[in-house]
Amino acid sequence: MAATSGTDEPVSGELVSVAHALSLPAESYGNDPDIEMAWAMRAMQHAEVYYKLISSVDPQFLKLTKVDDQIYSEFRKNFETLRIDVLDPEELKSESAKEKWRPFCLKFNGIVEDFNYGTLLRLDCSQGYTEENTIFAPRIQFFAIEIARNREGCNKAVYISVQDKEGEKEVHNGGEKRADNGEEENTKNRGEKGADSGEEKKEGINREDKTDKGGEKEKEADKEINKSGEKAM
Numbered sequence: 001m002a003a004t005s006g007t008d009e010p011v012s013g014e015l016v017s018v019a020h021a022l023s024l025p026a027e028s029y030g031n032d033p034d035i036e037m038a039w040a041m042r043a044m045q046h047a048e049v050y051y052k053l054i055s056s057v058d059p060q061f062l063k064l065t066k067v068d069d070q071i072y073s074e075f076r077k078n079f080e081t082l083r084i085d086v087l088d089p090e091e092l093k094s095e096s097a098k099e100k101w102r103p104f105c106l107k108f109n110g111i112v113e114d115f116n117y118g119t120l121l122r123l124d125c126s127q128g129y130t131e132e133n134t135i136f137a138p139r140i141q142f143f144a145i146e147i148a149r150n151r152e153g154c155n156k157a158v159y160i161s162v163q164d165k166e167g168e169k170e171v172h173n174g175g176e177k178r179a180d181n182g183e184e185e186n187t188k189n190r191g192e193k194g195a196d197s198g199e200e201k202k203e204g205i206n207r208e209d210k211t212d213k214g215g216e217k218e219k220e221a222d223k224e225i226n227k228s229g230e231k232a233m
Helices: 013-022 035-056 068-078 095-106 139-151 158-232
Strands: 119-122 134-138
Touching: 035 119, 035 158, 068 139, 095 119, 095 139, 119 139, 134 139
Parallel strands: none
Antiparallel strands: 119 134
């Protein structure tokens, strides 16, 4: 029986195979390039969603898991002095670091879903997910560091930076809109002024016509008076 999606369209066998592979622990496969690519794509999607989240909401109020308090407490108990604003890869990847991280990570097996899935982690929390600023880490390690960054105010730099840019964009767009409105108002005023000038010109012509007609009537009246005087004589 073919697997189906929410729209009842058949899901390709290749997609089902990839999904099944991703549900297996990392040690279940070797260095299969197709699986590695699928993992990378999934990790990148997760990174994009997370970065949008800390850019649009004050990170201090974010809750990443149901057990954030437990993760943060255990993390700072075991890594009290670890600098998290700018990570040193050696503090995560060296053999001595792995020995220290391993028991911490395993403590959340069965508590945090997919606790050991590969996830992208930023080295410098004030920067985005660039190639130079990113390393691969287990999901629980990502949660531990990012929850600490959020609670200790490290990720606020990203939020403030993005919000400032959005504010500048709104001000710029608002200025352009006001300029457009001003131009429309000027055009309207010029039109009204032109209409007024036309009306004044028309009234002037009418007054001249009336003056000419008045003069003609006055001349005719003078002729009638002269005729009347001649008859009287």
